[in-house]
Amino acid sequence: MSLLELVAVSKRYGGVLALDQVSFTVEAGTIVGVMGANGAGKTTLFALIAGNERPSGGEVRFAGRSLAGLRPDQIARRGVARTFQVVRPFAGLSVRENVLAGALFGTRAFASAALARRAADAIVEEAGLGGQADRLAGTLTLSGQKRLEVARAIATGARLVMLDEVMAGLLPAEVDEMLATLHALQRARGLTLLVIEHVMQALMRLSQRIVVLHLGALIAQGSPEEVAADPEVQRLYFGETA
Amino acid sequence: MSERRDAVLVLGALGAGAAVPAIGSDYWTGFAITALMWIALAQSWSVFSGLSGYVSFGHVVFYGLGAYLVVATWDRLSPALSVPLAALAAAAFALAIGAPVLRVRGPYFVILSFGIAELVKFVVIAAEAAAGHASRLILRTPDLAALFYLMLALAAAATALAWAVRSTRLGHGLRAIREDEVAAETIGVPVARYKLAALALSAAVPGAVGGTMAMRATYFEPLQAFDPMVSFTMIAMAVIGGSDDLRGPVLGALVLVYLSELLWAGAPQLYMVILGALVLGFALFVPGGLCGRAGARRARPA
Incomplete structure (x- = not known):
């Protein structure tokens, strides 16, 4: 059984069809990349899965159960977490408290506050934020805030973590560090990742499978090599002559 | 943990204050009742507004309803019953209005x-007016010392409540809501339920405080019991002291009660001017208040 299943999911904003009957599945423990130009519907897809927005049609199923009608907090407790493309840290709280909030809510029930704290602190370290644990989240650099988004999402204990452009705007060296961090976090926890990324190289290196959205429709999916060789993708990304 | 230290500090100071009626004159006991009232109100306000970031400019409604309930039932219920009932009624009213208002x-x-x-x-x-009252008088109210101990208990209850909320998931969830409601919801904070719970908890003590102050005044007059200045003053106290800190509302209440005592008789207008200037200054330049950690944390080297 697939961990995540999208069945003909659509989203309409007034006259605009942001997502048009998108169907695909994500197997547990894999890393799946979501590719597509601006306006392809990638972030809308995340919002629908996480419950921030309601689909206009179709169904999202997680671990065999429908998520239809659930609020974001209920979906989070089922084991789905996401980061935000435009970061949304709890700016007035420390890095440690941001991650602790993820641990206290989400899917895990800790026997004591001390255990939750310990788990959160461990994730702060793993995410490479150990030196900044007591700083207010709002004072971190963009790179730090992107790491914090990842740490907070993972702290919820989610099985599916959706990463929305966590490498956008980072320096090449920072991208490499982030890739290493993501791989380590994913392997240590057996996480399933759904990743939106504009840094194409990074997406190809990270993902086992890629789905390609174009103007709200799913136009290709497969391994990074298959997708790169797909004629439709070639036409859209590299021009007609390729 | 520092949170526990703060709670012990505040509750200890309140405990020490229990000696006031025994050693002080009625003037000081009355002054202490006023100070304790503001501590209880500012502390309660911060439980909801300080943690959730939903700034309530209407907390006097809970105070006024509590006063009204105690006075309206004066001939039928003993205060031992009507004051707790005032707390419950205020919390129930908060629950009733909360669902639509907190959207x-x-x-x-x-x-x-x-x-x-x-x-x-x-x-x-x-x-x-329909019942033929402009105001109501109540007779045979408890003596000053009894009212003092009741108010002391309410200030302690508000502090204990603030401590309890802050050290549980509810407090963490409310802070997350204050910082970013969408992100809070997305990590699993049941935002609607938490906001409602915090508002109801934050309304209870002001309800009982209103009932107690009605006994102190021995009369009830709606324009006074529901005076918006009560809301403004508790906000000012919490903001000046620091609304996300157990000590903050206490400190803010003491500073303003002292200031008002100094200026009220001689220069009431000056008191209002200073109050306004203080709130403005703190909101702009010291958003964490006297006990704020925001400034301190930022200053700490990373």
């Missing part, structure tokens, strides 16, 4: 909370 954020919530308090004030005025 709006920011300045809209501020205006709405103020508007509800004013609305209730005029409903009570109308109801009293």
